[in-house]
Each structure stands twice: as C-alpha cells, then as structure tokens.
Amino acid sequence: MYSPTIESLIEQFAQFSGVGRKSAERMAFYVLDTMSDExxxxxxxxxxxxxxxxxxxxxxxxxxxxxxCHICSSAKRDRSVICVVETPKDVSAIEKTGQYNGLYHVLxxxxxxxxxxxxDDIRIKELLLRLAGGETEEVIMATNPTVNGxxxxxxxxxxxxxxxxxxxxxxxxxxxxxxxEYADEVTLSKALEARTEMN
Amino acid sequence: MYSPTIESLIEQFAQFSGVGRKSAERMAFYVLDTMSDExxxxxxxxxxxxxxxxxxxxxxxxxxxxxxCHICSSAKRDRSVICVVETPKDVSAIEKTGQYNGLYHVLxxxxxxxxxxxxDDIRIKELLLRLAGGETEEVIMATNPTVNGxxxxxxxxxxxxxxxxxxxxxxxxxxxxxxxEYADEVTLSKALEARTEMN
Numbered sequence: 001m002y003s004p005t006i007e008s009l010i011e012q013f014a015q016f017s018g019v020g021r022k023s024a025e026r027m028a029f030y031v032l033d034t035m036s037d038e039x040x041x042x043x044x045x046x047x048x049x050x051x052x053x054x055x056x057x058x059x060x061x062x063x064x065x066x067x068x069c070h071i072c073s074s075a076k077r078d079r080s081v082i083c084v085v086e087t088p089k090d091v092s093a094i095e096k097t098g099q100y101n102g103l104y105h106v107l108x109x110x111x112x113x114x115x116x117x118x119x120d121d122i123r124i125k126e127l128l129l130r131l132a133g134g135e136t137e138e139v140i141m142a143t144n145p146t147v148n149g150x151x152x153x154x155x156x157x158x159x160x161x162x163x164x165x166x167x168x169x170x171x172x173x174x175x176x177x178x179x180x181e182y183a184d185e186v187t188l189s190k191a192l193e194a195r196t197e198m199n
Numbered sequence: 200m201y202s203p204t205i206e207s208l209i210e211q212f213a214q215f216s217g218v219g220r221k222s223a224e225r226m227a228f229y230v231l232d233t234m235s236d237e238x239x240x241x242x243x244x245x246x247x248x249x250x251x252x253x254x255x256x257x258x259x260x261x262x263x264x265x266x267x268c269h270i271c272s273s274a275k276r277d278r279s280v281i282c283v284v285e286t287p288k289d290v291s292a293i294e295k296t297g298q299y300n301g302l303y304h305v306l307x308x309x310x311x312x313x314x315x316x317x318x319d320d321i322r323i324k325e326l327l328l329r330l331a332g333g334e335t336e337e338v339i340m341a342t343n344p345t346v347n348g349x350x351x352x353x354x355x356x357x358x359x360x361x362x363x364x365x366x367x368x369x370x371x372x373x374x375x376x377x378x379x380e381y382a383d384e385v386t387l388s389k390a391l392e393a394r395t396e397m398n
Binding site for chain 1: 201211231234244264287307
C-alpha cells in the first residue's frame with residue numbers, strides 16, 4: 001500500500017523483536033514526517049557509529065566502548081566474585097540495584113536445545129578461561145529462572161565442580177510488593193522452600 | 200548504566216512515539232548483538248535513502264517516491280471525489296478496503312488549539328488550491344472522529360461553503376464485529392442517530 005521506499009523503511013523497523021507491523025509503520029512515518037533531515041542523518045550515523053565502536057569486553061564479554069570494560073578495569077570492584085548473566089541488559093539491571101560490587105560474565109544467551117543453541121554457542125569457554133586465572137572465589141548464577149536459564153545454570157555449575165569455587169544461584173521467590181494470592185504455584189513453592197528464619 | 204555509545208543509540212530509538220525506554224533498549228541491543236555489520240549498514244542507508252527520496256506529492260500531499268504520486272497520476276481514479284485524511288497511514292487504511300476509487304488529500308495533522316496547531320499548520324491551503332481547479336464534485340471528510348479531527352472536518356466544511364461541492368463525513372457507528380454492550384455511549388448515540396432503514 002506504500003511506495004517501495006517507504007515499505008523498505010517499514011521492513012527495517014519491523015525486524016526488531018517485539019515491533020509489529022503497525023509500530024514499524026509508525027516509526028517509519030516518524031522518520032519521514034516528523035524528523036528533520038538532520039535528525040534522520042544523525043540517527044543513521046549513530047547506528048553506524050555504535051555498530052563500529054561497540055565491541056565485546058575481552059574479559060566479561062559485555063558490550064562496551066573500551067575493552068576491558070569500565071567494570072572489569074575498575075580497581076574498586078571485588079575481583080573474587082563473578083556474576084554470570086545472559087545479556088548486557090541483565091548487567092545494567094543488577095548495576096542499578098547498587099548492591100553488587102563484583103565482576104560480571106555475559107553469556108549472550110542461554111542453552112536451548114529447541115532453538116539449537118548449544119553450550120558452544122554461548123560464552124561459556126570464556127568464563128572457564130577466566131576462572132583458570134585463580135582469582136575467583138564465587139560464581140553467582142544469575143541466568144533467568146526459565147527452563148533455558150536454569151538448564152544453563154545447572155550446566156555451568158557441573159562444569160565448575162573441578163574448580164575450588166563456590167557456585168551460587170540468585171534466590172527465587174515472591175517479588176517485593178507482589179500479591180501472594182496472584183503468585184504462580186512454582187514461584188510460591190520456591191518461596192516456601194527457600195524460607196529463611198526471621199530475626 | 201550503559202556506555203555512552205550504547206546510550207546514544209538507545210536515545211535515538213526512544214524518540215519514536217510509543218517506544219518507551221525498555222523497547223528502545225531492546226532495539227539498541229538488537230542492533231548491537233543480533234544484527235550483522237552489513238544489516239546495520241543497510242538500516243542506516245535505508246533511513247538516509249528514504250529521507251532523501253520521499254517527498255510530498257505536489258497534488259495530494261501524501262508521502263511518495265514520485266510526484267505526483269501513483270494515485271494522483273492514475274488514469275483509473277475518479278477525479279471528482281477527494282477524500283481528506285489526517286495522515287499517510289489513513290490513505291493506506293482506506294486503500295486496503297479496495298472500496299474507494301477517488302483521490303486523497305493528506306492534511307498531515309488536525310487543528311488542535313491545545314497543541315498550538317492552527318489551520319495554517321496543516322495542508323488546508325493546498326486543498327483549496329486543488330478545489331479551485333473545478334474538477335471536484337465531492338469532498339469526503341475522513342479525519343479521525345476525535346475532538347481535533349471533528350473540529351478540522353467542520354472547519355474545512357465551512358471553508359468549502361462558497362464552492363459548489365458536496366461535503367460529506369464518513370459514518371460513525373458500532374464497528375463491525377464489536378459488542379454493543381461494550382460500545383461507548385457517544386458511539387452508540389451516533390449509531391442510533393444514523394440508523395438506516397433495512398430492506
């Protein structure tokens with residue numbers, strides 16, 4: 001229904017996961033109708049520039065401007081703990097809590113037989129290489145509490161058995177502020193199981 | 200929480216209306232983590248190319264590769280009817296019905312005192328210039344049934360009084376397949392008011 005140029009702009013935006021046809025159309029018309037020529041040029045440049053300059057941190061595998069990244073190269077971080085997450089967004093989420101001062105390791109995915117993602121497809125080798133350094137005392141598995149995330153955590157835990165390293169898993173339970181009435185049964189079971197004594 | 204380059208990529212996507220911070224992050228990481236360098240380059244090029252080659256049709260003001268657009272220059276369209284819409288997306292929506300064979304006029308907005316959009320800010324002058332040509336017998340006001348869209352339709356209808364042109368408004372009523380129980384009162388009143396005899 002649109003001219004070929006508009007169609008191909010819509011298609012570009014429609015490839016983002018979670019962006020449907022309608023949203024992609026809205027974005028395309030935002031570029032064409034609302035943005036100035038200069039702003040559109042800026043957007044194209046930022047995409048090219050980001051793609052050019054963002055790389056994987058040679059240590060934690062997070063996406064970064066500089067390698068090693070600012071976390072891995074910080075003298076203030078506790079180098080004895082590594083928190084293993086699936087994505088760069090998880091690093092950001094944990095950093096926002098302000099409660100964690102260790103290092104990270106970004107797997108860039110989780111093992112998923114259905115999607116044909118094997119342990120070799122995510123950055124587990126890189127984690128093992130880091131652990132060989134001997135600085136690490138604890139590895140916190142903070143992969144998602146999904147089937148794939150849990151399988152990945154268990155897989156890595158088994159791999160780490162030969163090392164003299166404590167492997168922990170983030171706690172699962174009722175989210176703060178949530179209603180127990182509406183919690184799903186698995187979460188509620190986990191919450192009961194992991195109950196702690198009140199002091 | 201992210202490096203400056205990643206932040207500026209997120210900001211680019213966050214400027215789209217309807218795209219929140221979380222979605223913009225997802226889009227940025229899609230570019231950085233999932234897309235190949237080639238695909239990202241393609242996206243930047245398509246944005247630049249679209250912005251460069253898409254222009255307003257000199258007749259109907261729709262966004263188009265070629266001016267006049269394929270609708271305005273088609274010999275098969277009925278040149279005696281002009282359907283006035285707010286946006287290019289509305290043209291596409293009406294074209295999809297396959298029920299309309301006339302021409303269009305895209306206002307690129309609606310009059311909105313609150314948002315400081317006056318009649319001069321949308322393409323009403325261009326519509327008047329077209330009507331001066333004398334070919335037009337009917338103008339269908341297909342602006343949105345919102346406060347602004349309705350005000351715009353009424354404003355244009357009044358402007359067109361001196362011309363010997365029929366001005367019509369698209370019908371409002373209960374959408375097909377919808378439940379009367381859940382229709383809002385204004386729509387239901389309009390639907391009752393505009394009832395037609397059954398044959």
